[in-house]
Amino acid sequence: MNQVKSSGFTKQMARNMFYGGTVFFILVFAGLIFDTEKKIPQRSNAQEITPAVVRGKHIWETRNCIGCHTLLGEGAYFAPELGNVYKRRGPDFIKAWMASQPSGTPGRRQMPQFNLTEEQLNDLVEFLKWTGNINTEKWPPNIEG
Structure with a gap:
């Protein structure tokens, strides 16, 4: 018999x-x-980290900016992306915006007034400038975040 x-x-x-x-x-x-x-x-972009960038990051963290904003796509989606805000708006706009808060515009979410000194504002702007120069390979895909 053949076995199969x-x-x-x-x-x-x-x-x-x-x-x-x-x-x-x-x-x-x-x-x-x-x-x-x-x-x-x-x-x-690590070679561009300066003491001002470090102090600006400290301000970013201690004021819990990431609780409302995103930075390079990370954080809360309550307020605009800030990873490229330096390129979009520039340092003068950032400082003026921070100084004018809360804006009191009806129907708009209000950002708190942090009462930052001029040096703290400069450090925060340096941090946002540094994050804007990180090569994220076009992330986030929308320039406004």
Whole structure:
């Protein structure tokens, strides 16, 4: 009597595919991590971090600006994106806007008055200028955030 061999999928074949696929995707993931880590120094604009930028970031954090605004796409979507506000509006607009708050415009959400000194405003503007020079590869896609 002729025995017909089954040409089905065996446990050994499934195990080999699982381990082979796992190794393949680990290598792909490791390659993506390596490529990203290699590009970060060129994209981060870290060489432009000054003491004023650090102080401006401290103001950004202590005033909880991210609680309402987004910065490079991260944060709350209550108020406009500020990652590119320096390029869009310029330093004089930023300072005047901060000084005029709350605007009292009916039907508009109000930004609090933080009573920042001129030096603090300059530091915050330097921080926003620095973030505007980070290579985000056109993120966010809308210039107004």
